[in-house]
Amino acid sequence: xxxxxxxxxxxxxxxxxxxxxxxxxxxxxxxxxxxxxxxxxxxxxxxxxxxxxxxxxxxxxxxxxxxxxxxxxxxxxxxxxxxxxxxxxxxxxxxxxxxxxxxxxxxxxxxxxxxxxxxxxxxxxxxxxxxxxxxxxxxxxxxxxxxxxxxxxxxxxxxxxxxxxxxxxxxxxxxxxxxxxxxxxxxxxxxxxxxxxxxxxxxxxxxxxxxxxxxxxxxxxxxxxxxxxxxxxxxxxxxxxxxxxxxxxxxxxxxxxxxxxxxxxxxxxxxxxxxxxxxxxxxxxxxxxxxxxxxxxxxxxxxxxxxxxxxxxxxxxxxxxxxxxxxxxxxxxxxxxxxxxxxxxxxxxxxxxxxxxxxxxxxxxxxxxxxxxxxxxxxxxxxxxxxxxxxxxxxxxxxxxxxxxxxxxxxxxxxxxxxxxxxxxxxxxxxxxxxxxxxxxxxxxxxxx
Ligand code: NDP
Numbered sequence: 001x002x003x004x005x006x007x008x009x010x011x012x013x014x015x016x017x018x019x020x021x022x023x024x025x026x027x028x029x030x031x032x033x034x035x036x037x038x039x040x041x042x043x044x045x046x047x048x049x050x051x052x053x054x055x056x057x058x059x060x061x062x063x064x065x066x067x068x069x070x071x072x073x074x075x076x077x078x079x080x081x082x083x084x085x086x087x088x089x090x091x092x093x094x095x096x097x098x099x100x101x102x103x104x105x106x107x108x109x110x111x112x113x114x115x116x117x118x119x120x121x122x123x124x125x126x127x128x129x130x131x132x133x134x135x136x137x138x139x140x141x142x143x144x145x146x147x148x149x150x151x152x153x154x155x156x157x158x159x160x161x162x163x164x165x166x167x168x169x170x171x172x173x174x175x176x177x178x179x180x181x182x183x184x185x186x187x188x189x190x191x192x193x194x195x196x197x198x199x200x201x202x203x204x205x206x207x208x209x210x211x212x213x214x215x216x217x218x219x220x221x222x223x224x225x226x227x228x229x230x231x232x233x234x235x236x237x238x239x240x241x242x243x244x245x246x247x248x249x250x251x252x253x254x255x256x257x258x259x260x261x262x263x264x265x266x267x268x269x270x271x272x273x274x275x276x277x278x279x280x281x282x283x284x285x286x287x288x289x290x291x292x293x294x295x296x297x298x299x300x301x302x303x304x305x306x307x308x309x310x311x312x313x314x315x316x317x318x319x320x321x322x323x324x325x326x327x328x329x330x331x332x333x334x335x336x337x338x339x340x341x342x343x344x345x346x347x348x349x350x351x352x353x354x355x356x357x358x359x360x361x362x363x364x365x366x367x368x369x370x371x372x373x374x375x376x377x378x379x380x381x382x383x384x385x386x387x388x389x390x391x392x393x394x395x396x397x398x399x400x401x402x403x404x405x406x407x408x409x410x411x412x413x414x415x416x417x418x419x420x421x422x423x424x425x426x427x428x429x430x431x432x433x434x435x436x437x438x439x440x441x442x443x444x445x446x447x448x449x
Contacts, residue, residue, distance in 0.1 A: 002026065008049050015098030017325060017350070021105050022049050024354055028432040031421055036440075042448065044440045048108065051101065053077040057147040059125060061140045064133055073144050075123035075151055075159070078104035081442035084155055085121030086111055086378060086385075088162030091140075091169065095126045099325070103162075106349055107378070109435025110371040113410045116382035121157055123148070129164045130284075141172035149177050154185040154388065160381045161190045163324065166236060166281070167202070186388025189381035198384035200399040201377075206240025206347065207400070208376015208407050209320060213345040214248060215411040216366050216427070225249035228316040230341070232256045233323035234280050234287050237347040237374065241320050242273050254311050256302075256323060257287040261311045264290075264297035308332050315339045322347030333359035346370035357428065372410050372431040379406045 008022050026045065033039045055075040062068055074097065077085045087107040090100070100122045108120030127140055152159060161170055170190045177187050184196075191197035200207070210224070217223055227250045231238050234255040242252040251267040255276060264272065275293055279285040291299045300310055308331035312319065319341050321327050325348065328336070333356035336344065344360055345368035346352060352360070352367075360367045380403055387393050394402075410431075417437070418430030 002030070004045055004049075007046070011050075012098070012101070015101060017102040018098045018105065020326075020354065021102040021350060024350075024357075024428075025105070025109065025432045025436065028423075028429040029436045032433055032437060038444055039440055042444055044443055047443065048079060048436075048439065049105065051076050051078050051104065052080060053151075054097065054101075055123075055148075055151050056097070059127070059140065059143045059147065061136070061143045063136050071125050071127045071140070071144075073123070073125045073147060074100050075148060075157070076100045076104040076121060077151075077157060078120040078122070079108045079439060080119035081439050081446060082112060083117035083119045084153075085157035086118035086160070086381065087120060087122040088124075088160045088377075089165045089169075089173075090122070090124035090162040091127045091129050091164030092124070093126055093128045095124045100124060102325070103349055106371050108439055109432060110375045111378055111382075112435040112438040113372055113413060113431060114375050114379040114382060114406055115409060116379060118378065118382055118385075121159070122162075123159055124162065124165070127164075129169070134168070137169060138172045141169055142176040145173050145176035145180065148173075149180045152177075152187055154187050154385075158186065158381070158385060159188055160378070161236070163235070166190075167192060186385055189384040191384070196384075196388055198380060198387055198399055199394065199396040200403060201380045201384055202236065203240040203243070204380035204403055205237045205374050205377030206242070206322070207244045208379065208403055209237065209241050209322075209345055209347045209373050210244035210248065211376065211404050211407040212368055212373040212411055213318065213320070213343060215408055216343060216345070216368060219411075219415070220366070223248070224318070227251065227318050228253055230254050230312060230314060230316045230319045230336075231347075232261065232311055232321045232327060232351075233348065234276055235322070237377075238320075238322035239273070239277050239280070241322055241347050242268060242276075243270075245320075246270055246273065250318070253314065253316065255287055255290070256311060258302065258323075259286050260288060260299055260301040261309075262287055262290045262297050262299050263311070263314060264294060266296065308335055312336050313339060316341055318342070319344040320347050321351035323351065324348055325350040326353050328352040328356050330355050330359060332356060336360070337363045337365065341365060344368070345373040347374050349374065361426070361428075367428060369428045369431050371435065372414050372427060375410055376403050376407055379403065
């Protein structure tokens with residue numbers, strides 16, 4: 001193990017997700033650092049793995065029964081070499097410094113790949129929005145923003161949504177910021193249309209993911225037409241990934257949440273997807289309810305002690321993990337290969353463990369890392385920022401065309417960088433190298449700060 005990685009582990013004890021993300025990037029950019037003495041001398045990798053700032057705060061709030069709760073809020077301002085910090089907020093009980101540092105670290109390279117001037121950041125709280133009333137969510141968001149508002153700004157740090165933070169939460173957070181700071185600025189992205197939001201932002205991560213996969217298939221003279229697709233998650237990313245898969249002639253057959261997954265062999269068509277969207281976005285129900293409405297589908301409850309997740313064992317052509325980190329491990333990767341999967345594109349951040357990625361690559365599965373394939377969300381957030389700065393708003397088609405172009409550019413950039421360093425066709429290496437070089441060069445130019 002290199003001294004750099006040893007040091008990261010020593011300096012960040014117990015932060016396994018952060019170690020995993022750093023190691024994964026280091027393994028592919030090591031060659032680039034070795035070739036470039038300036039990067040070594042300026043200690044670029046050592047600096048890029050240390051957050052510029054990590055803000056950690058208490059959030060108190062009162063539930064509907066009058067009981068007081070205490071949660072932890074965070075903002076990791078990881079790197080601002082190429083622009084203001086940018087990255088989502090996650091509300092989930094698992095949130096801790098390790099998870100947010102891994103996400104903020106990934107975000108640096110992802111944002112660089114979009115070609116837009118955005119630095120890397122991430123934040124959130126160990127608050128669980130599940131089962132909470134709208135009034136409770138609002139009070140939590142107001143408490144959270146009470147502290148966060150001191151550290152963000154439309155030219156400084158512009159958060160967005162992530163797991164557990166959707167349109168409702170962004171609305172409450174934006175309202176709280178506006179009231180506290182007495183200003184109406186684009187301090188958050190993912191805002192509603194009509195109060196500063198961009199068309200296509202809700203769809204962007206899922207649509208962008210499928211555009212990326214479409215580019216990978218086109219590179220191999222293939223398309224999504226008629227392809228059976230395994231999708232995990234049933235939130236924002238999964239919903240719009242399924243929508244775009246359907247538009248492009250594919251057939252999604254699975255969807256999940258933390259309680260389990262549904263398998264619908266006949267395919268989740270547009271009407272069934274509408275049902276899922278209403279269930280998740282309006283009624284805030286569980287995915288198991290799908291089988292009440294469509295009894296031919298099968299619901300399998302999740303079993304965390306199992307050695308593999310049966311969702312990934314169904315026969316299919318493509319896989320789109322869109323739930324959370326480390327949802328595909330070694331056994332799942334073997335099952336995907338056995339089931340005939342030829343392409344895996346990550347909608348979630350780091351859903352595939354490193355040994356599982358190795359298995360996919362060894363078996364010639366086309367593999368797209370999240371920092372490239374799910375970058376459409378943050379790219380469209382970047383477009384929302386541009387629209388907020390200029391006061392000029394684009395049509396749906398204009399934003400969608402820009403999103404498509406950005407995903408094609410990221411795709412081509414990954415292939416070009418991989419080829420340059422002798423790893424032709426390796427999207428993982430290409431994404432890491434291209435993202436790293438862009439940020440490293442900006443850091444060099446700006447001196448030791
Ligand atoms: P949502 O909160 O809308 O949906 C998350 C989905 O994943 C839900 O179905 C949820 O189920 C499931 N899920 C969450 N945690 C777990 C878990 N520990 N085990 C099993 N299932 C889980 O989030 P998004 O769709 O926005 O985000 C999904 C992934 O995509 C995340 O990795 C996020 O970082 C990534 N991403 C999101 C972007 C965006 O624009 N929103 C941009 C780029 C990446 P349940 O409801 O039961 O919790």
